[in-house]
Structures are given as C-alpha cells and as structure tokens.
Amino acid sequence: MKHHDKNHRVTRRDFLRGTAYATLGLAMGIEGLPRAGKGSAFAAENPFSQVVLVRNEAAVDAGHQVNSVVVAEMLDTAMKSFTGESDIAKAWQRYFHPQDNVGIKYTRCSWQRIHVNQAVLDAITDRLIASGVPRNRVTANDFGLPVKDCTALINVPTVKVHSLTGIAVSIKNYINFTRIRIFYHHDGSAKLGETWLLPDVKGKTRLIVVDMLRPYFGPGPQINPLHQWDYKGILVGTDPVAIDTVCLSICQKKRNLFKGEEWLISPPPRSLAAADSVYHLGTSDPTKIKLTRLGWDKEQLI
16 A cells, blocks of 8 residues: 555645635534533543554545455454554554443434445444453444443544534544434534433544545435445544534535536534534544544545
C-alpha cells in the first residue's frame, strides 16, 4: 500500500473550497442555537482533535466488492497512526482491556440500505480479540445492542447524506439507543447530541471507526445508485463532531463535482452544530481538526 502521509490542520478554506457556504457555521445551521452549560461525555482534544483517514484503491473493486484483507490492513494503518503505536495490539490496548464488555454499534439502516460492510466489523472484532478482549465480551449490533451492560463502545457508522439530518455519520448512529426516535428528528435533528448523554451511553465511547468505503451523497429516502461511490476509505478518531465535520465536507464536495455546480446538502445538519455548541461532544471548528491522510489520494476531496 502506497502511503501519502499528509498530517495537517484542516483549514476553514479546506472545508469551504468549492461550496457556496459563506461560513461553515451557516452550513451546519449553527446560528440561533442555544448554548448549554459545561460538562460533556466528550471534549475536543487539546489543542486539536485528531482524525485519521486511510484510503486504498484496492479496497473496493470495479464490481463494488470489498476486499476484506485490504480493509483489515487499512484499519491497522489507521490505528497505528492514530495512537502512535507500531504494534497493533498495543494500539488497541490503549482503549480496551480484557475486563471490558465492548459493544460495537454499527449502522444497518433498513430503509436506506447504506450498511456497514461486514469486512469492517470483522476487522474490528478480530483486533479486539487479538489485543486481549475475550470473544464473549464483544458484541456487535445495531438494534438490540445491550448498551447498559457495555463498559465500552465503538461507534461504527457509514456515511450518508440524510433527508432529515443533512448528514448521518457517528452522531446519528446512537439514535437507536432511544425509545422515541422520531423525537430527535424535530427542529432539523438538533437534539441528536442528547443520545450521547443518555445514562447508559455517556462516557462509554472510546473509539469511532467510520466505514467510508462506499458513502452516499445524494438525497433520500429512495436510494439512487448513481449517488453512491467507491471512496475506499476508513476514518478513525475519538471526536464525533470532528469526524462528522470531515465527512460533511467530503460529501459536499462530491455533490458539487457530480452536478458540476453547487448542490448544497439539505437540510443543514443542525445536529452537527448543536453537538459542538450545545452538547459539547467535540469540535466542528476546522482550524481545530488535525487530519492525517494516508494512502490513495485520487479525488480525496479534503
């Protein structure tokens, strides 16, 4: 795998290039949101939130079939870069321990059909076990994950433009932990950050691994195959707001390229803005996101 290691702060210009947004805040609907008090399950790393993006041209073939061996290698590369560990077991041991009950919360949306690929789930499970977490202490599910019994969570979403939230990645991935999901789709889904502060959820998320092998950039709910593309990427981080902000930028730029003009994501993802300013789950400020880009760089879009 050929690496192009580009470790830099993502500037506001990086996010706005090629879009009609006057500011990233406007893009996310941040204006008019109230600010809550201090205290959260997550906070941006000081002084920056780190996000690692790994892409590999061989991850998905011309028939959209995923290469599980390559995906596992990509995850290893991302984890080593993110942690600074040369030994992959030690990288995972930074976050998970043999006594943990680890829940892997993945995305498997029945109506939009942009599912986490099994190769990603298998790679995560294999690395957890290899690092010392017993197999019977690892549970992967979307609906039905026993989150109350979990001592640690791994958030494993896909990436899709969403007709109710604007963008659906890691922040929205916890909506299934709520009893009344429709409640979180009011007011532009601005309250989605609350799902991270539920008693059984708060403080348990230790890692986010985003399946960005085949994201969806078009409108829903009906899926248009022309709007799903082989980006061939994996994202790793711990700040859900920073990760979702990176994904928002990539999807917006892909939409513009596809249409040959500005095709704004709608509705504005107020949940992303509120996750920062109201729920303090992380940072949406591009100047505070440290993005490391590794591997295949064709149409990287960030």
